[in-house]
Amino acid sequence: MGFEIPIEKNSGKIAEVTIGATSEQGGTRSNTITIGGSTALPFLFFEGEHPNRPALAMEVFDKVPAKYPEALLDYYRDVIDKPADMAKKCVEQYGAELISVRLDETHPEKGDRSADEAADVVRQVLDSVKVPLIITGHSHYEKINVVMKKVCEVTAGENCLINYVETDNYKTIAAACMAYNHSIVAQSPIDVNMAKQLNILLSDMNFPSEKIVIDPLTGALGYGLEYTYSIMERIRNDGLAGDSMLAFPMIINPGYESSRVKEVRVTEEEYPDWGDMELRSAYWETATAMSLLSAGSELIVMYHPKAMETVKKHVDELYSAESGN
Amino acid sequence: MALSGLEIFKLLPKTNCKECGVPTCMAFAMKLAQKKADLGECPHASEEARAALGAASKPPIRLVKIGVGARALEVGNETVMFRHEKTFFHQTGLAIRLNASEDEETLVSKIREIENYTVDRVGEQLKADLLFLSQDEAGKDAFLKLIGFAKEHSTKGVILDSRDRESLTAGLEILKADRPAVFLSGDVSDGDFELAKNRSVSLIITGESFESLESRVEKAKKAGIEDLILNLKAPDLGRQFQNNTILRRSALKKNYEPFGYPLLTMVEAENGPDRMAKASVGLCKYASIIVLPRYDKALLYTLFALRQNIFTDPQKPIQVEPKLYSIGDPTPESPVFLTTNFSLTFFLVSGEIENSGTSAHLVVCDCEGQSVLTAWAAGKFTGETIAKFIREIKLEEQVKTRRLIIPGFVSQISGDLEEKLPGWEILVGCQEAADIPSFVKSVSIA
Ligand code: B12
Ligand code: SF4
Numbered sequence: 001m002g003f004e005i006p007i008e009k010n011s012g013k014i015a016e017v018t019i020g021a022t023s024e025q026g027g028t029r030s031n032t033i034t035i036g037g038s039t040a041l042p043f044l045f046f047e048g049e050h051p052n053r054p055a056l057a058m059e060v061f062d063k064v065p066a067k068y069p070e071a072l073l074d075y076y077r078d079v080i081d082k083p084a085d086m087a088k089k090c091v092e093q094y095g096a097e098l099i100s101v102r103l104d105e106t107h108p109e110k111g112d113r114s115a116d117e118a119a120d121v122v123r124q125v126l127d128s129v130k131v132p133l134i135i136t137g138h139s140h141y142e143k144i145n146v147v148m149k150k151v152c153e154v155t156a157g158e159n160c161l162i163n164y165v166e167t168d169n170y171k172t173i174a175a176a177c178m179a180y181n182h183s184i185v186a187q188s189p190i191d192v193n194m195a196k197q198l199n200i201l202l203s204d205m206n207f208p209s210e211k212i213v214i215d216p217l218t219g220a221l222g223y224g225l226e227y228t229y230s231i232m233e234r235i236r237n238d239g240l241a242g243d244s245m246l247a248f249p250m251i252i253n254p255g256y257e258s259s260r261v262k263e264v265r266v267t268e269e270e271y272p273d274w275g276d277m278e279l280r281s282a283y284w285e286t287a288t289a290m291s292l293l294s295a296g297s298e299l300i301v302m303y304h305p306k307a308m309e310t311v312k313k314h315v316d317e318l319y320s321a322e323s324g325n
Numbered sequence: 326m327a328l329s330g331l332e333i334f335k336l337l338p339k340t341n342c343k344e345c346g347v348p349t350c351m352a353f354a355m356k357l358a359q360k361k362a363d364l365g366e367c368p369h370a371s372e373e374a375r376a377a378l379g380a381a382s383k384p385p386i387r388l389v390k391i392g393v394g395a396r397a398l399e400v401g402n403e404t405v406m407f408r409h410e411k412t413f414f415h416q417t418g419l420a421i422r423l424n425a426s427e428d429e430e431t432l433v434s435k436i437r438e439i440e441n442y443t444v445d446r447v448g449e450q451l452k453a454d455l456l457f458l459s460q461d462e463a464g465k466d467a468f469l470k471l472i473g474f475a476k477e478h479s480t481k482g483v484i485l486d487s488r489d490r491e492s493l494t495a496g497l498e499i500l501k502a503d504r505p506a507v508f509l510s511g512d513v514s515d516g517d518f519e520l521a522k523n524r525s526v527s528l529i530i531t532g533e534s535f536e537s538l539e540s541r542v543e544k545a546k547k548a549g550i551e552d553l554i555l556n557l558k559a560p561d562l563g564r565q566f567q568n569n570t571i572l573r574r575s576a577l578k579k580n581y582e583p584f585g586y587p588l589l590t591m592v593e594a595e596n597g598p599d600r601m602a603k604a605s606v607g608l609c610k611y612a613s614i615i616v617l618p619r620y621d622k623a624l625l626y627t628l629f630a631l632r633q634n635i636f637t638d639p640q641k642p643i644q645v646e647p648k649l650y651s652i653g654d655p656t657p658e659s660p661v662f663l664t665t666n667f668s669l670t671f672f673l674v675s676g677e678i679e680n681s682g683t684s685a686h687l688v689v690c691d692c693e694g695q696s697v698l699t700a701w702a703a704g705k706f707t708g709e710t711i712a713k714f715i716r717e718i719k720l721e722e723q724v725k726t727r728r729l730i731i732p733g734f735v736s737q738i739s740g741d742l743e744e745k746l747p748g749w750e751i752l753v754g755c756q757e758a759a760d761i762p763s764f765v766k767s768v769s770i771a
Contacts, residue, residue, distance in 0.1 A: 003535055003536065003539055003575070003581065003583070005535075005571055006571065006574045006575055006578055006579050006581075008574075041570075042566075043563055043566045043567065044567060044570060045563075045567065046567060046571070189702075221627070221630050221631055221634065222446075222630040222631075222633070222634065222669075223669070224696070225631070225634045226408075226634040226635060226637055226639065229408075229609070229634070229635070230407070230408055230409040230639055233407050233408075233409060234407075234409055237407070260757075262757075262758075262759040263626075263627075263630075265759075266759075273442070273443075273444040273622065273626065274444070274622065274623065274626050275621065275622030275623025275624070275625070275626055276622070276623045277623075279597050279598075279621070279623040279624070280623040280626070280627065282597075282598050282601075283597065283598065283601045283623055283624060283627040284627055286598055286601045286602050286605065287601055287602075287605040287627050287628070287630075287631050290601075290602045290605035290606050290609075291605050291606075291608075291609045291631060291634075291635070293606075294566070294605075294606055294609045294610055295609070306598055307598065309598075310598035310599060310601070310602050311602065313599070313602075314562055314599075314602040314603070314606070317561045317562040317563050318562055318563040318566060318606075319563060320561060320563050
């Protein structure tokens with residue numbers, strides 16, 4: 001009989017982005033992480049190359065997040081207010097391949113911590129772990145520009161992933177990344193054209209294309225996930241079809257987004273139909289991550305250790321498939 | 326292969342008699358080409374046209390039903406690879422496995438619990454769809470007992486799994502009016518097809534490779550069985566992902582008939598999070614039925630949310646009618662809350678006001694189904710548009726209260742709104758709906 005695997009070849013290739021720098025490369029990391037490089041839709045090994053596995057990061061904070069869910073606190077109670085120790089725990093116990101340092105405390109309405117203090121937190125984390133770093137900011141433009149400039153400077157040569165710039169605020173941070181040799185996250189709110197526009201703006205500044213990661217903006221499961229999911233599939237399809245301004249790896253934040261929803265924080269006593277809270281909190285983040293992995297993300301920032309372990313195991317499984325049965 | 330509109334047009338009578346409900350034969354041909362019409366709607370189509378269109382006019386993935394009545398599950402009939410191309414039509418059916426080897430009491434209580442388990446999310450009643458009844462290591466009697474319990478205590482569709490034809494025949498006799506499906510875990514033979522013949526039974530055909538799956542499907546079709554569901558075994562999630570993509574693509578893009586059926590995925594894993602990971606990927610990537618190895622409320626609830634997300638129509642956000650809603654039994658003095666008409670937002674907010682135990686009025690603005698911040702960012706939730714809406718619904722004639730509680734995420738509009746709504750005081754509420762109960766307790770709201 002005539003069954004043949006229907007193969008769809010693509011003309012495009014997703015850019016390969018490397019994060020981190022070893023001592024030979026001018027940094028202090030023990031290894032670097034490379035993502036991207038695919039020439040086919042996610043995990044379709046029968047019609048293209050996927051030279052790099054999606055990478056899994058975990059996040060630490062300059063300030064204990066308000067309303068951090070109890071189900072997570074159980075894992076982190078001893079370290080949640082010590083970013084360097086928490087980073088160590090994430091890497092050594094939970095298998096984080098990168099660490100994201102979230103600098104919310106620098107937001108003028110949240111603590112207004114200075115750029116120098118933020119840089120100090122980043123330094124501590126750099127000293128305590130040897131994996132590449134993601135530095136995650138917020139959307140207060142004036143303040144984050146000052147903070148990121150300083151952070152870029154004190155981490156010069158480390159090739160951190162500076163997270164993030166937006167269409168209305170990219171120049172200062174992008175220039176700092178170029179000056180000190182860091183990579184960048186280009187964030188746009190769930191919109192193909194805006195994602196493309198921002199990448200064009202960056203390339204007009206001569207920002208190197210092998211240093212851009214797209215953040216399509218994560219909606220948590222049940223809170224906008226369907227929009228993120230489809231925008232990612234569209235971005236990836238267009239990128240593979242040859243639109244080089246969309247052919248970048250994508251970062252998603254299932255940990256941060258899931259940690260904010262009610263479903264990870266109410267008990268089974270309060271909501272009997274929702275089932276066990278411990279399990280549910282791991283499930284919610286796992287489902288958010290696995291669905292967006294299917295849609296094309298290659299850098300995933302997780303919070304829940306159980307979800308982290310699960311997603312990692314299944315990335316391995318998805319990745320072991322080198323032929324179509 | 327699919328025919329183009331023009332190719333189909335050449336086969337039609339070209340009389341433009343309109344009996345098909347479309348003004349011209351050409352217009353009808355275009356609809357046929359898009360699979361939005363059926364050739365049967367043209368009473369004048371020739372035998373030749375029917376023959377030529379026969380294959381091309383069939384949906385590329387067959388619609389298959391399990392169960393009867395309101396609880397029947399319909400799967401298949403999908404037309405796209407990506408939900409953004411149009412939409413996914415028939416949401417994944419979730420089946421829960423029960424093994425005949427378990428003791429009777431446990432089985433009955435599980436069946437009852439699964440039957441009664443429904444949960445509300447965004448105004449939808451969600452529940453598991455099917456029971457997957459497995460003979461497992463047990464004998465015929467235990468298997469038939471399990472089927473009997475399901476018949477007695479459940480209204481859900483049933484899939485029977487047994488390697489013993491005698492047990493299956495007897496089981497199908499019990500379920501003869503219930504349109505069950507039979508899961509065949511290995512090679513198939515005429516005896517299997519006899520089971521399905523003359524009964525409304527669909528067959529789930531298993532394959533270890535594309536080739537074995539195809540040859541078994543061909544055998545079933547030769548025997549005249551059309552209601553099939555495909556289960557292509559995969560050693561790991563990666564292979565599963567690729568297999569399902571290949572099967573779906575073959576059906577949709579190549580019109581490859583042997584694979585033009587809905588797909589079933591067995592989730593087999595030791596622990597809950599692993600099941601969650603596998604089921605999530607299955608649901609996103611083309612499983613029409615997912616069989617879960619056990620009943621777990623947290624897992625079902627999470628999967629329900631994912632299923633709602635993946636299967637909503639991407640062209641139109643689910644929205645509620647913009648108007649003034651009553652929560653509980655409000656009087657004209659009761660507090661007035663404001664939100665947008667995105668379904669998710671509306672149900673979260675109205676649910677939490679209810680949880681707070683307060684009766685209240687809820688003004689649901691027309692924001693074209695967008696969330697609070699999205700609507701604000703798009704200029705659809707501003708002092709001006711809100712004030713206009715409040716005048717339209719004549720709020721001032723319906724309530725005596727003159728204090729409006731707005732979502733915390735749009736505190737920035739409060740000044741503007743106060744200006745546009747003379748006589749009203751604007752109270753900025755909490756950010757998350759989940760905090761409404763404590764917010765209500767901590768401030769005087771009316
Ligand atoms: C999904 C989504 C979309 C979807 C739309 C979904 C929809 N139907 O609304 C799409 C992709 C279409 C979209 C588009 C845009 N989006 Co949008 N989107 C999101 C996303 C990811 C989730 C929104 C969501 O569904 N939330 C869930 C609902 C339930 O939340 P909610 O309505 O706010 O309700 C909660 C609370 O407000 C509270 N609440 C609600 N009502 C009330 C009432 C009272 C009295 C109280 C006390 C509480 C309360 O209860 C709820 C639960 O806690 C968010 C980012 C995020 N992760 O949250 C961005 C976000 C809202 N989008 C944003 C933007 C900028 C846009 C665009 C303008 C981008 C663009 N230029 O194209 C467009 C605007 C649309 C247009 N141009 O027509 C920004 C808004 C920025 C800002 N702070 O103003 C956000 C925050 C992303 C970001 N960080 O940049 N978006
Ligand atoms: S019913 Fe048939 S013949 Fe009449 S207009 Fe329609 S397609 Fe043409």
